[in-house]
Amino acid sequence: MQEKKTSKTTKNPEVMQEKKISTATKSPAATEDKVAAVNPAKTESKLSELQNNLERKTIIMQGNEAVAYGALDAGVNFFAGYPITPSTEVAEILAAELPKRGGTFIQMEDEIASICAITGASLAGAKALTATSGPGFSLMQEGIGFAKITETPCVVVNVQRMGPSTGMPTSPAQGDIMQSRWGSHGDSPAIVLYPESVKESYELTIRAVNLSEKYRTCVVLLLDEVIGHMRESVRLPDMANVRVINRIKPTVPPHWYKHYDENQKYLSPLASYGDGYHFHVTGLTHDSQGFPTNKAVEAGDMMDRLRKKITYNIRDLVQIESHEMDDANIAIFAAGITARAAKAAISMAREEGFKVGLLRPLTIWPFPDDAVRKMLRNVETVIVPELNQGQLIREIRRLTKDKNDSNIVSIQRVNGQLITPNDILRKIKEVI
Amino acid sequence: MANIPQKVVHQYLRHDKKFPHVWCAGCSNGIILGAIIRAIASMNLDRDNIVMVSGIGCSSRMPVYIDLDTLHTLHGRSIAYATGIKMHKPNTKVIVVTGDGDCTAIGGNHLIHAARRNIDLSVILINNNIYGMTGGQCSPTTPHDAIATTAPYGNIEPNFNVCDLAMGAGASFVARTTAFHVTEMQNYIQASLEHPGFSLIEVIAACPVIYGRLNKKGGAPQMMKEFRDNSVPLAAVDKLPKEKVEGKIIRGILRKEIRQEYTAAYADLVRRVSDNNGGEKC
Numbered sequence: 154m155q156e157k158k159t160s161k162t163t164k165n166p167e168v169m170q171e172k173k174i175s176t177a178t179k180s181p182a183a184t185e186d187k188v189a190a191v192n193p194a195k196t197e198s199k200l201s202e203l204q205n206n207l208e209r210k211t212i213i214m215q216g217n218e219a220v221a222y223g224a225l226d227a228g229v230n231f232f233a234g235y236p237i238t239p240s241t242e243v244a245e246i247l248a249a250e251l252p253k254r255g256g257t258f259i260q261m262e263d264e265i266a267s268i269c270a271i272t273g274a275s276l277a278g279a280k281a282l283t284a285t286s287g288p289g290f291s292l293m294q295e296g297i298g299f300a301k302i303t304e305t306p307c308v309v310v311n312v313q314r315m316g317p318s319t320g321m322p323t324s325p326a327q328g329d330i331m332q333s334r335w336g337s338h339g340d341s342p343a344i345v346l347y348p349e350s351v352k353e354s355y356e357l358t359i360r361a362v363n364l365s366e367k368y369r370t371c372v373v374l375l376l377d378e379v380i381g382h383m384r385e386s387v388r389l390p391d392m393a394n395v396r397v398i399n400r401i402k403p404t405v406p407p408h409w410y411k412h413y414d415e416n417q418k419y420l421s422p423l424a425s426y427g428d429g430y431h432f433h434v435t436g437l438t439h440d441s442q443g444f445p446t447n448k449a450v451e452a453g454d455m456m457d458r459l460r461k462k463i464t465y466n467i468r469d470l471v472q473i474e475s476h477e478m479d480d481a482n483i484a485i486f487a488a489g490i491t492a493r494a495a496k497a498a499i500s501m502a503r504e505e506g507f508k509v510g511l512l513r514p515l516t517i518w519p520f521p522d523d524a525v526r527k528m529l530r531n532v533e534t535v536i537v538p539e540l541n542q543g544q545l546i547r548e549i550r551r552l553t554k555d556k557n558d559s560n561i562v563s564i565q566r567v568n569g570q571l572i573t574p575n576d577i578l579r580k581i582k583e584v585i
Numbered sequence: 586m587a588n589i590p591q592k593v594v595h596q597y598l599r600h601d602k603k604f605p606h607v608w609c610a611g612c613s614n615g616i617i618l619g620a621i622i623r624a625i626a627s628m629n630l631d632r633d634n635i636v637m638v639s640g641i642g643c644s645s646r647m648p649v650y651i652d653l654d655t656l657h658t659l660h661g662r663s664i665a666y667a668t669g670i671k672m673h674k675p676n677t678k679v680i681v682v683t684g685d686g687d688c689t690a691i692g693g694n695h696l697i698h699a700a701r702r703n704i705d706l707s708v709i710l711i712n713n714n715i716y717g718m719t720g721g722q723c724s725p726t727t728p729h730d731a732i733a734t735t736a737p738y739g740n741i742e743p744n745f746n747v748c749d750l751a752m753g754a755g756a757s758f759v760a761r762t763t764a765f766h767v768t769e770m771q772n773y774i775q776a777s778l779e780h781p782g783f784s785l786i787e788v789i790a791a792c793p794v795i796y797g798r799l800n801k802k803g804g805a806p807q808m809m810k811e812f813r814d815n816s817v818p819l820a821a822v823d824k825l826p827k828e829k830v831e832g833k834i835i836r837g838i839l840r841k842e843i844r845q846e847y848t849a850a851y852a853d854l855v856r857r858v859s860d861n862n863g864g865e866k867c
Contacts, residue, residue, distance in 0.1 A: 230673075231669070231672070231673055233668075233669060233672075252851075252854050252855045252858045252859065253855075253858050253859050254859070255855060255859060257672045257673060257851070259668070259672055259851075261665065261668075261698075262694050262695065262698040263694060265662060265665065266662070266665035266668070266694070266695055266698070267665075269658065269659065269662040269665035269666045269668075269669065270665050270666065270668050270669035270672070271669060272666060272669065273638070273656070273658075273665070273666035273667060273668065273669025273670040273673075274669035274670060274672060274673040275669075276656065276669075276670065277636075277669070277670045277673040277674045277677070278673065278674070279669075279673040281669070295659055296659065296662070299658065299659055426636050426654040426656075426670060426674065426677065427633060427634060427636075427654065427674055427677055428633070429633040430654070431632070431633075431652050431653055431654055431655075432654065432655075433599075433648065433649055433655045433656075433657070434655070434656045434657065435649070435656075435657035436657065436658060436659060437657065442602070444602060444603060444649060445649065445657075
């Protein structure tokens with residue numbers, strides 16, 4: 154991926170990813186394999202063996218199913234979760250599939266226990282994932298912070314539903330965009346991915362697992378309720394075309410091992426419990442060995458490390474799709490299901506001669522600042538449709554200080570209904 | 586029980602890194618750490634194959650001092666993290682060190698469900714009847730009428746009997762002892778590590794600096810004497826007159842039974858389903 158980018162070098166590296174990069178269909182020879190499979194666990198090899206023999210057909214599947222199969226294809230061998238609408242299918246499928254493949258499924262007593270169990274399992278060497286929705290996601294926040302400060306790989310899938318509180322459990326909303334960034338107390342890194350289709354749910358699940366292993370952090374995958382439950386025809390890639398990244402294992406003897414080693418762009422090897430490294434993991438602010446510290450220098454270093462892990466690698470993390478933007482003077486900025494409506498609105502608008510395009514982040518955190526700033530430079534108006542009371546639009550306002558406030562137009566809906574293509578088309582005609 | 590020399594105990598400590606420890610003078614936590622180390626050493630367990638997990642509180646600071654794979658987690662959640670580790674690596678010995686507030690208040694849910702599953706964890710619950718680290722607030726095991734900073738006029742709540750709670754939830758090994766009875770404690774820890782299933786050992790511990798001072802218990806020696814004089818072995822309970830048992834700490838192995846352990850049950854399930862089908866879909 155990185156090599157491909159540099160071959161097309163321009164001023165803005167993020168823009169190079171403008172064209173959607175499909176993690177799952179990349180050739181296995183892709184360069185990121187450098188960090189791959191140093192020491193794949195036994196269960197993982199069994200899993201890939203099974204899956205290599207499969208003949209993939211085109212089938213109808215739900216977003217939640219795609220997440221479950223994406224997790225399996227990415228090598229996830231541990232799931233702990235708690236039932237919650239609209240994410241339950243992920244748990245149900247993995248309850249059936251993981252035992253067959255030698256993996257672990259456990260239904261915990263609540264969502265707090267679920268995030269804790271996957272973090273513990275990950276420290277013992279598992280590739281671990283859980284799935285939940287808004288109320289469970291709120292409960293998990295402390296545990297997500299723990300996974301981030303201890304730099305333990307894990308993935309949380311949040312199939313968003315209407316909130317606050319119990320809200321409308323079977324209705325869509327995009328209300329957790331800010332929670333997925335700022336939900337845990339204190340400053341912490343965030344990698345959050347956001348698919349728009351069933352196929353992409355599969356691809357981004359694999360990418361989420363890969364990024365969590367590579368960057369040693371908790372990665373969040375946000376789904377819209379309607380994407381989780383929508384059925385679409387998909388053909389999953391053959392396993393040979395799925396690129397899987399495994400964590401780097403340390404090669405040094407135990408007394409040299411630092412649990413938080415500062416090298417390679419802040420990506421450091423990770424030992425597992427049972428490997429003989431006798432390391433300490435704590436949610437307290439710690440030094441590079443992992444032991445608690447109150448020293449200002451060490452505390453500052455730790456916080457810097459968490460931040461730089463994201464900022465130094467932003468080119469690898471950010472993916473953004475640009476759709477019909479070349480000649481556009483009106484841009485729509487939308488994620489997930491709302492971007493699907495926007496695409497339909499754009500083709501209707503273009504038929505009527507309006508030059509409208511779409512920017513769609515696949516990675517919403519870290520926010521694709523540079524790409525958005527650059528791509529919005531030449532448009533007059535930006536429309537931000539979203540199923541909440543204004544979350545993405547704050548980021549767009551922050552990045553478009555050169556534009557008049559009246560040129561940043563919102564469409565917001567929080568009544569359990571989707572924003573339709575016609576809603577967006579009407580707004581396009583209003584702003585012209 | 587093998588007698589473990591001090592020299593061997595020292596080999597299990599991270600003394601080049603993390604000492605002096607955080608505990609107050611007179612605290613029982615060090616005594617309990619010693620008993621855990623002696624139990625591990627006398628069983629000759631593979632040190633690469635033990636994980637010690639803890640939550641938040643004075644007792645939960647213990648893992649930082651012992652040279653094993655160690656995990657210091659969130660308040661109340663140690664058993665949930667331990668469940669994840671045990672499920673992924675069922676051959677690992679997982680020791681959970683927790684306190685009365687950590688395990689029975691904020692972590693009560695995880696305690697009862699781990700006991701119900703009968704997952705093979707050795708939970709050592711250090712009960713000092715108070716939240717020590719935050720300065721002396723009452724916990725679910727603070728006795729009725731005892732003084733705490735959040736119960737300045739005496740605690741009006743009834744307290745948990747932790748062992749009864751664990752047994753009610755289905756724990757298959759439950760024992761109680763005190764920080765005074767060190768040999769007994771070491772034996773119970775050893776027994777719990779050998780026991781295939783969820784085990785809980787309640788160690789009644791002294792917090793002379795906070796609980797002792799608030800409740801005029803004297804210093805650490807007086808509290809230790811109280812543990813000695815105020816506790817009765819389980820075997821003697823039936824022989825003694827009722828008035829000599831009432832209000833005393835009953836020490837002993839209160840339950841030891843074999844029933845199916847959770848990771849073993851899961852392994853059976855895996856064998857059952859992975860035989861004739863595997864990933865036929867997708």
